[in-house]
Amino acid sequence: MSGDVEAALVRAHHREWARVVASLTRRFGDLGLAEEMAAEAFAVAVERWPADGVPPNPGGWITTTANRRAIDRLRREAHRDAKHQEAFMLADDTPPEPAGPVADDRLRLLFTCCHPALAMETRVALTLRIVGGLTVAEIARAFLVPETTMAQRLTRAKAKIKAADIPYRVPAAEDLPRRVAGVLAVLYLIFNEGYLATGENVPPVRRELTGEAIRLTRLVGELLSHDGEVIGMLALMLLTEARASARVAAFGELVRLGEQDRGAWNRAMIDEGISLVDQRVAAVGRGEGRPGRYQLMAAIAAVHTSAPNVQDTDWSQVVALYDQLAAIDASPIVALNRAIAIAEVDSPQVGLAVVDRLAGALDGYHAFHATRAELLQRLGRPDEARAAYRRALALTGNAAERATLTRRRNELGG
Amino acid sequence: MTQYVLMVLGSDGSSENGGYESPEQQQAQWDATGRFNDKLREQGRFVYANGLGAASASTVVDGRGAEPIVTDGPFLESKEYVIGLWIIEADDLDQALALAAEGSFACQRKVEVRPAHGAG
Numbered sequence: 001m002s003g004d005v006e007a008a009l010v011r012a013h014h015r016e017w018a019r020v021v022a023s024l025t026r027r028f029g030d031l032g033l034a035e036e037m038a039a040e041a042f043a044v045a046v047e048r049w050p051a052d053g054v055p056p057n058p059g060g061w062i063t064t065t066a067n068r069r070a071i072d073r074l075r076r077e078a079h080r081d082a083k084h085q086e087a088f089m090l091a092d093d094t095p096p097e098p099a100g101p102v103a104d105d106r107l108r109l110l111f112t113c114c115h116p117a118l119a120m121e122t123r124v125a126l127t128l129r130i131v132g133g134l135t136v137a138e139i140a141r142a143f144l145v146p147e148t149t150m151a152q153r154l155t156r157a158k159a160k161i162k163a164a165d166i167p168y169r170v171p172a173a174e175d176l177p178r179r180v181a182g183v184l185a186v187l188y189l190i191f192n193e194g195y196l197a198t199g200e201n202v203p204p205v206r207r208e209l210t211g212e213a214i215r216l217t218r219l220v221g222e223l224l225s226h227d228g229e230v231i232g233m234l235a236l237m238l239l240t241e242a243r244a245s246a247r248v249a250a251f252g253e254l255v256r257l258g259e260q261d262r263g264a265w266n267r268a269m270i271d272e273g274i275s276l277v278d279q280r281v282a283a284v285g286r287g288e289g290r291p292g293r294y295q296l297m298a299a300i301a302a303v304h305t306s307a308p309n310v311q312d313t314d315w316s317q318v319v320a321l322y323d324q325l326a327a328i329d330a331s332p333i334v335a336l337n338r339a340i341a342i343a344e345v346d347s348p349q350v351g352l353a354v355v356d357r358l359a360g361a362l363d364g365y366h367a368f369h370a371t372r373a374e375l376l377q378r379l380g381r382p383d384e385a386r387a388a389y390r391r392a393l394a395l396t397g398n399a400a401e402r403a404t405l406t407r408r409r410n411e412l413g414g
Numbered sequence: 415m416t417q418y419v420l421m422v423l424g425s426d427g428s429s430e431n432g433g434y435e436s437p438e439q440q441q442a443q444w445d446a447t448g449r450f451n452d453k454l455r456e457q458g459r460f461v462y463a464n465g466l467g468a469a470s471a472s473t474v475v476d477g478r479g480a481e482p483i484v485t486d487g488p489f490l491e492s493k494e495y496v497i498g499l500w501i502i503e504a505d506d507l508d509q510a511l512a513l514a515a516e517g518s519f520a521c522q523r524k525v526e527v528r529p530a531h532g533a534g
Contacts (some may be wrong), residue, residue, distance in 0.1 A: 117507055165416045166528045167506035176507075 005050050012058040013042060017133030018219065020063050022105030025168055028070055028272045031112065032158045037073070041066035106131065107223045108168050114183045115166045122157045122187045124193075129154055131219075134213055134377055142193065142209055166388035180224065184233050184294065187217050191237050195244070196398055210241050228283060230293030231276050238273035242266040253407065254400040258310035270305045277302040294323040315344040332361035336368060366395035370405060382412045415459060415503050417530040418510040424499035424523045426469045433497075434522070446520040454502060459513070461501035469495040497523070502532070 017038060020117040024034035041062045052180035113126040125143070128134045134142075140150035160166070163390040171179045194209025217234045224230050249255050277298050284291050291299070300321045307313040335358055343351020352375040355368070362368035373388035389409035396402055425433050434440040454460035472488040488495060500517060504510035510527050518525040 115507075117511065165506045165510075165529075167508050171508065 002050065002303075005054055008054040008058060009042075009045060012045065013133055014215070016059040016062050018106045018109060018131045020066050021130055022109045023063060024066055024070055025109060028074070029168075031130065031161055031168070033070055033073065034066075034261050035158075036068040037070040038062075038133075040069050043214045044069075048300065059340060106219065106222050107170055110220065110223075111170060111179055112161060112166055112168050114179070114186045115161075116179075116182055117164065117166060118160065119159055120186075120189070122153055122184075124189055125153055126157050127186050127216070128190065128212065132216055134212065138208075142206070142253050148165055167194060180227055180229065183220060184229060187213050187220065187233065188294075190216070192242075195240060197265070205385070207244065210237070210244065212240060213237060217387055226403065228280055228289055229292040229294050231280055232292065232298045235273045235276035235280070235296055235298035236301055238269045238276070239298060239305050242269035242305065252400055253403040254398075256404070257304060262309060265305065273298065274306060275300050291324070293325060293329050296321055296328075300325075304392065313344070315341050319345050333365070333367075336362060336365075336371060340371060343375060349377055352379065353382075364395065366392045366401070368392075369395065373405075373408070377408075379410065385409075386412050415502055415505060416510070418502055418504055418507075418514075419528050420448075420500040420502060420510075420514050421496045421526040421528065421529055422465075422500075422517075422521060422523045424497040425493065426495060426497070439522075443522050444521065444532045447517070450517055450520040451500075453516075454500070454513070459503045461503060463498075463500040464478060464500040466496065469497075494524075496526075 019033075020038045020041065021030050021034045024037055025031050028034060044065055045058075045062060049055075092160045110127065110131055113130050114123045118126065121143075125139050128139045128142070129136065136151050136154060137147050140147040143150070168175070175182065186411060191210055191213035194206040194211075194213065211328075214237050216238055217230070221230050221234050242265050243257075243260060245266070246262070247255055247259040253328070255261075273341075277295075280291065280298070283289075284295075300318055301319070303314055303317050318341040322334065322341055325336055326334050329399070336355065339351050339354035339358070341353055355372055355375065358368060369392035373385045373392060376385035376388060386409060389405055390410075393405050393409070396405065431437055434443060437462075451460060451463055469488040472485070474485045474489050476483040476485070498521070502510065502513060504513060507527070507529075510529075513517045514525045514527045
């Protein structure tokens with residue numbers, strides 16, 4: 001296959017997959033059928049485009065092919081089943097896609113896949129398959145489960161959507177903020193699974209997942225451009241992903257923010273992320289709502305990434321943002337990160353005192369012990385630091401993180 | 415339109431005050447549940463509602479063989495049982511979940527929502 005045709009196929013898949021599944025779901029009222037026919041249409045394209053050439057309107061070609069296949073399928077089934085005959089006889093009375101981004105069918109698809117009546121791991125898998133167009137094998141690999149397990153999970157989910165009548169629509173206005181938050185939680189989970197991968201023999205950063213999460217968040221950003229939290233999430237992901245290659249050293253260790261080669265950061269992503277944060281800061285300044293947690297986290301990431309080196313980090317700004325974040329998110333993990341910033345602004349002693357108050361809530365969390373270890377090390381208390389590293393090591397599943405913690409513990413000597 | 419069964423979950427209904435803290439609370443929850451039922455009827459969504467007798471009053475019958483086998487007690491021993499149910503008509507799961515939340519608030523019990531087979 002020539003490179004041009006292959007590139008056109010990849011582009012069409014990225015741009016059109018969700019659109020095709022969405023429009024077929026609306027027309028035929030069956031998510032499973034829509035998914036299967038979309039996959040078939042792309043398979044036909046892989047066969048035909050190299051011989052026939054890339055059609056002038058690839059998206060239209062795929063949609064038409066998928067529609068024809070769906071009708072063929074229903075017609076075949078109609079011979080077997082009178083009920084389907086009835087369904088098939090119905091004319092296509094779906095109204096043309098209404099104008100305006102919020103009415104986009106892909107948005108309905110997303111809300112269906114991220115419905116709260118589905119288990120979180122199911123929402124993640126469905127979103128990657130139905131909206132993202134990843135294959136079942138790819139999703140299974142990403143979540144380290146056998147392909148048959150993932151296939152069953154997806155089949156069960158589609159059966160529940162059908163049997164329980166999970167609606168295919170954008171939620172009512174009063175439910176929208178909560179449901180958008182649910183969609184963002186799914187996207188963030190996909191991103192984090194890629195960013196801090198767990199498991200034996202798993203690369204520490206899996207760009208296929210972080211990249212996919214960013215792509216999906218961009219799509220949501222196009223569809224819900226008025227939503228500050230969606231923009232905040234996109235900025236947060238970009239500012240995090242921009243540092244990904246500097247985050248893992250050649251020998252497979254995680255490199256901490258302060259020690260990273262800032263020249264290796266992806267400048268374009270940082271510029272885009274910072275400009276999104278600026279856009280939100282301006283909007284909040286105009287009185288357009290208060291920043292939610294993703295906007296605040298993005299703003300914190302923007303402070304870190306704007307500093308030319310770690311000494312120039314505006315730590316008091318970081319603390320101020322964490323104060324705002326702590327006010328809306330009482331999570332002890334937020335409190336832990338705030339304590340790290342306080343240690344920089346005030347002193348390691350003050351930071352450690354704040355960290356120690358979180359022991360009850362975070363005793364089972366590796367980053368709590370790693371943070372303690374580091375602060376104890378800076379305070380010249382090596383025995384306690386060593387014990388804290390030991391606890392952190394026992395609790396982390398990320399290979400690169402283990403390597404880093406081991407090295408830092410060994411630096412203590414003894 | 416789909417029929418949904420809303421199953422009310424709670425400890426065995428034979429306990430004192432129907433498992434509520436006081437007779438007053440029991441009365442208040444009954445009244446609230448009655449108002450919720452009225453609302454369902456007004457909206458044409460009500461199919462059936464009732465509380466169930468104690469799980470200890472339950473009997474399992476297995477009539478699959480030549481002779482029916484009758485066993486005392488609920489099918490599964492559990493801390494929580496279905497202690498009541500509604501059958502409602504709803505446009506889709508979102509509406510059923512919203513109504514279940516109202517019903518749950520009215521009777522102050524968790525509610526499991528399950529679609530019935532086929533359109534109502």
